[in-house]
Amino acid sequence: MAHRIGVLLSGRGSNFEALAESISAGRIPGAEIVLVLSNREGAPGIERAHARDIEARVIPSKGLEREAYDRLVVAALREKGVELVCLAGYMRMISSYFVEQFRGRILNIHPSLLPAFPGLEAQRQALDHGVKFSGCTVHFVDEQLDAGPILLQAVVPVQDGDTPETLAARILVEEHRIYTEAVRIVLEGRFRLQGRRVLLTPSPANPRGRGN
Numbered sequence: 757m758a759h760r761i762g763v764l765l766s767g768r769g770s771n772f773e774a775l776a777e778s779i780s781a782g783r784i785p786g787a788e789i790v791l792v793l794s795n796r797e798g799a800p801g802i803e804r805a806h807a808r809d810i811e812a813r814v815i816p817s818k819g820l821e822r823e824a825y826d827r828l829v830v831a832a833l834r835e836k837g838v839e840l841v842c843l844a845g846y847m848r849m850i851s852s853y854f855v856e857q858f859r860g861r862i863l864n865i866h867p868s869l870l871p872a873f874p875g876l877e878a879q880r881q882a883l884d885h886g887v888k889f890s891g892c893t894v895h896f897v898d899e900q901l902d903a904g905p906i907l908l909q910a911v912v913p914v915q916d917g918d919t920p921e922t923l924a925a926r927i928l929v930e931e932h933r934i935y936t937e938a939v940r941i942v943l944e945g946r947f948r949l950q951g952r953r954v955l956l957t958p959s960p961a962n963p964r965g966r967g968n
C-alpha cells in the first residue's frame with residue numbers, strides 16, 4: 757500500500773505542489789498525497805490540489821479553540837488513513853493533542869536555518885539581523901514552535917541588495933528540493949534519532965547513506 761501523506765497549508769501551496777510534482781515524477785517512491793487541508797477559505801493551495809485531482813478540504817479555524825480545531829483535523833487525517841503529515845505554509849500552532857496523535861510523523865518546512873529566526877517573517881528577520889547566509893530547515897514537529905529535531909537544512913547566501921522577497925524566492929527553490937528529500941528519507945525509514953540529532957542511515961539501495 758502507498759505511503760499516505762496529508763498536507764496542511766494556509767496559503768500559496770508551492771511546497772505542496774513541489775511534493776506533488778516529486779511524487780508524480782517518481783522521486784518519492786510509493787508515496788501518495790491523499791488529502792490537502794487548509795484552515796483558510798480561498799487558500800490558493802486548495803485550487804492547486806483540485807487541479808491535480810487531489811482531495812482538498814477547508815476546515816475553517818475561526819472561533820475554535822486550538823485543540824477542538826485539531827480534533828477535527830486529526831479526525832480528517834485518520835479518516836483518510838494518513839501516515840505522514842506535512843505542514844507546508846500552515847499558519848497555525850498545533851496542539852499537543854495533535855502532536856501526540858502523530859508523534860514523530862509530522863514534518864514542517866521553515867524558511868531559515870533554525871534555531872535562528874523561528875516564527876513569522878523569517879526572511880525579514882534574517883535581513884534585519886544582517887546574517888550573510890540563511891536557508892531553510894525541514895524538522896519534525898513537537899510541542900514548541902519551529903523547534904523539533906532537524907532532518908535537513910540547505911544554506912542560501914544573502915546578497916547585499918536583497919529584500920525579504922528576493923531572499924524568500926532564493927530560499928524557496930531550496931525548500932522545494934529539501935522537502936522532497938526529507939519526505940523520502942522519512943518514508944524509507946532512513947534515519948534514527950539520537951537525542952535531538954537526526955542521523956541519516958544507509959538504505960540497501962544506497963549503502964553510503966546520503967542523497968537520492
Ligand code: GRF
Nearest residue numbers: 768769770771845865866867
Ligand atoms: C514557505 O516559505 C515555508 O517555508 C513557510 O511558509 C511558506 C509557504 O509557502 N512555512 P508555500 O505556501 O508552500 O508556497
